[in-house]
Amino acid sequence: MQDHGQDDEDRQKLPCILDMTSGRVMKRHYGYRWVPTDEAMKIFLHKNDYSMHSIRPPIMNGPMHPRPLVALLDGRDCTVEMPILKDVATVAFCDAQSTQEIHEKVLNEAVGALMYHTITLTREDLEKFKALRIIVRIGSGFDNIDIKSAGDLGIAVCNVPAASVEEIADSTMCHILNLYRRTTWLHQALREGTRVQSVEQIRDIASGAARIRGETLGIIGLGRVGQALALRAKAFGFNVIFYDPYLSDGIERALGLQRVSTLQDLLFHSDCVSLHCNLNEHNHHLINDFTIKQMRQGAFLVNTARGGLVDEKALAQALKEGRIRGAALDVHESEPFSFSQGPLKDAPNLICTPHAAWYSEQASIEMREEAAREIRRAITGRIPDSLKNCVNKDYLTAATHWAGMDPTVVHPELNGAAYRYPPGVVGVAPAGMPAAVEGIVPSAVQLSHSLSTVAHPPHTPSPGQTVKPESDRDHTGDQL
Secondary structure (H helix, E strand, C coil), rough: CCCCCHHHHHHHHCCCEEEECCEEEEEEEEEEEEEHHHHHHHHHHHHHEEEEEECCCECCCCCCCCEEEECCCCCCCCCCCCHCCCCEEEEEECCCCHHHHHHHHHHHHEEEEECCCCEECHHHHCCCCCCCCCEEEECCCCCEECHHHHHCCCCCCEECCCHHHHHHHHHHHHHHHHHHHHHHHHHHHHHHHCCCCCHHHHHCCCCCCCCCCCEEEEECCHHHHHHHHHHHHCCCEEEEEECCCCCCCHHHHHHHEEEEECHHHHHCCCEEEECCCCCCCCCCCCCHHHHHHHCCCCCEEEEEECCHHHHHHHHHHHHHCCEEEEECCCCCCCCCCCCCCCCCCCCCEEEEECCCCCCCCHHCCCCCCCHHHHHHHHHHCCCCCCCECCCCCCHHHHCCCCCCCCCCCCCCCCCEEECCCCCCCCEEECCHHHHHCCCCCCCCCCECCCCCCCCCCCCCCCCCCCCCHHHHHHCCCCCC
């Protein structure tokens, strides 16, 4: 008579007593007593059934299983990430515009996730992922991820804080110059057929233009981008002041800037205010009707950080009343932004760009490469010790019991799988990445998930590098 239930490998984990005549396992030793085989196995399996105790098994304290599934949630181009991850992970993409569009296989099996700013992950969304260990935000801002809930669930959240510093500082400076020199409005006048010949006509069209030298630029948040902008602004002749309650003393002396102690002081003394801070529960609508009234009459406002920092309804009213001379926004409360709806649709003297201040080809590649390397560090090393930019490490270590994991699960699908199909059907481009990258798989092969396992060589864990808290705090505005 044979034992039924779990396989022999599981059974061998319990000491046993054999019937020497039949060879049948009569009892197994569990704890301090001998119990019948079936009872012992029930105790053992219940003890190790993670689904009864938590949403996911304990976080692995060491290299992940040989070929974990890593998914790009809200994009489809994996050509930059693939060379970095292809030997340690199966890379797929969802191209989701909301969490409802994320494929069921990704929810059930993805160990790592890459994402831009398109979708938001709340605790409810995070609980849908059954195997997720790490999320890497391709960019610096992580306000679209509930990092505390992620930590409670044992999911590390990382970002890429430095990839687009130059681009955002340059874009911000362009917006400031545009507001002061009225370049956009002069261009629009010519496009609309306005004939500009006399001095009076130039004066009418360029009304509001001002000299930069001697003006005061107030920077809220002197992180990476704030510092880069300050250096650029000084070269144009601005007097630069800043407000940052989280920054230690002394940086203003090194950069030749003036520090103010309160937000009210900055608003009162600035001819132009530029936002470069994180969005959190404490500074939502930092610029509102009350703070706008504390600004200088006719000041400029620039925001390339996060849309939620500005109350757009209050800003629109201030622009119409002339309390603010002009504003330039790259980020908005509701994205993608459209002039056809929302409180800003009729606001004058307003420049809006589509959340693109972060972008250059070089910055995009660097950002994606670093995000992929962070995923690789998680796969080949330890979480969170090997991670370079873990933004919820405190929540993670406080909530997680670190334990080992049985490295038996294998994801043998081809890299570049496009999870854009009904649950249970996975489209894979036969030729590899090109078709999958474009999101068009005309001759895709429908795969069951029973492909033969491919052996992969082990990979040596990579040493991690911890990051100072200040670097996690800073929002550089590389927004995608």
